[in-house]
Amino acid sequence: MKGFSIGIIGAGQAATELLQQLVAAEFVYIVAIADLKTDAPGIELAKTHKIPTTTKINDILKLGEAIDIIIDVTGVCEVRNQLRQYMSETNNTHTVIMHERLSALMISLAKGALVEMKGSDETY
Template sequence: MDKQRIAIIGLGRIGSAFLRQMLAKRSHGLDLVCVAEAMDTPGRQLAQQTGIKVCTLDDVVALGDGIHVIFELTGLPEVRRELREKLVNSQNKQTVIASESIVRVIWALISDEALPVIAGRATGY
């Protein structure tokens, strides 16, 4: 089975919880290439402790189609918009951006834990 090369952007409460699950599923065909998080969150610390590269949004985009799926979990529409624009400008037509809505579906399938709910947070694409 080909590995799905993924990146996670945003390692707050939701991104950190998702990172823990993805690390546990590494042997299931997932290659967690890198994460992007500007703040010193527990998720960023976990990524560093487990040898996952911590980079910037521009670094993630520069990986081109070497990333199959980017999980954009910042909860910030402007970051999602910037990411889409950067992928278009780089002519990357292969990488998929998965929003928090997609993560919530995946979460329901892989975990019995509750994913954090952040009041007032937009989860759409």
């Protein structure tokens, strides 16, 4: 395995902390990050690293199997459902959707303390 190509959905504070860890890893390639807020902290950080940004989830989803992992950091059930539906409709069996609970775990491990995320207690 040469590395991981990653798309990130959500660019708030939690996503920004995760993005800081990901850009530091030479084996991670961030394909794009999406958020409805063009001034979200993760969008600003992505721009400093020349990572493509968008306000549309579909801009990331349409990249299909070019993405290994889509990290959902939104905590929004509708977003999670949209991601699942798109993967099913396009028969994309390559890309893995990483649930926001796993994102919270990764960020918490990196910080050495529990990080609370919006919606992370919702059922999968």
